[in-house]
Amino acid sequence: MTTPKRIICWFSCGAASAAATKLTIVANAGRLPLVVARCVVREEHADNDRFAADCEKWFGVPIVNMLNERYDGSIYEVFRKESYISGVKGAPCTRLLKKQVRQKFEKPTDQHVFGYCAEEQGRWDDFLDANNINAISPVLERGLEHSDCLALIERAGIELPVMYRLGYKHNNCIGCAKATGAGYWNKVRQDFPLMFSRMAVESRRLGVRIVRVGEERIFLDELKPGIGHYKDEPEVQCGIFCEMAEQEYSYR
Ligand code: SF4
Known part of the structure; x- marks a missing residue:
């Protein structure tokens, strides 16, 4: 591994990436x-x-905001231009709005900083195995869990992003293209009816x-209200390097 000449903290507006950046x-x-680099995606909550x-x-330290201009940073522009939401090829919004933007910015001599938490040791190991890059995860290295990161942010006097306060496990886009859980989508329907309808129309x-x-x-417009248990559903990750974890989505 070459000696790093620059550190890039990938700040996603998630609590763990904020803690990793500060550390x-x-x-x-x-x-x-x-x-400190942030890939802006238009469908994230405005509170971000x-x-x-x-x-x-x-x-x-100032945050450098980056955006894929070809798609105006919007997942719906990606769906429209690529005619693809998610499936065997993964979710193009992650790839085009995060991975491509990251690739354009990074240099081989960078060290990358991520917000993997202590409970994600397995994912972190897989990530390191799959990516030949100089990367550190200071939150995980200090044994901090996601709940510790949330507490750290609150203790700094910073109000957590709205999505956490509404009970979401991650600060993903409102109506994430990679999410398949009935409970998740019924929660989105309740909290953000317009975004639910938008995805229902586009996915149909x-x-x-x-x-x-x-x-x-099933199609989103076939989902019956009230079914599913969001809290029991698997977490959906969307990070700057997470495209490798998308292979399970094979339903197009
Ligand atoms: S959070 Fe979901 S919808 Fe947003 S870019 Fe990532 S995969 Fe796409």
Whole structure:
């Protein structure tokens, strides 16, 4: 592994990435050039801009906002232009709005900082095996869990992003293309009816049965209200390098 010439903290507006960024800035103490980079996706909650601004003050380092202009940073522009929401090829929104943006920005001599938590050791090991890059995960290295990161942010006097306060496990887009859980989508229907309808219309147009009910895939507009238990459903990750974990989505 080459000696890093720059550190990139990938800030996703998630609590763990915020904690990882802060820990890295403190540990680096100005030794290496350090960039806090954020890939903006339009369908994230608007409160993320407030959270990013609060974190920026906490970090004492400006956040560099990046966006894939070909798609105006929007998952719906991706779906429209690529005619694909999610399936055997993964979710193109992750790839085009995060991976491509990251690839354009990074250099081989960068060290990448991620917000994997202590309970994600297996995912972190898989990630390192699959990606030949210089990467660290300071939250995990210190044995901190996701709940610790949430507490750390709150103790810094920063209000958590709205999505956490509404009970979501991750600060993903509102109506995430990779989510298949009936409970998740019924929660989105309740919290964000317009975003639910938008995905229902788009996924029907592209023929994508996005929801899993038992062993069956159904269209979002076929989902009965009230079914599913969001809290029991698997978490959906969407990170700057997470495209490798998307192979399970094979229902187009
Ligand atoms: S959070 Fe979901 S919808 Fe948003 S970019 Fe990631 S996979 Fe796509």
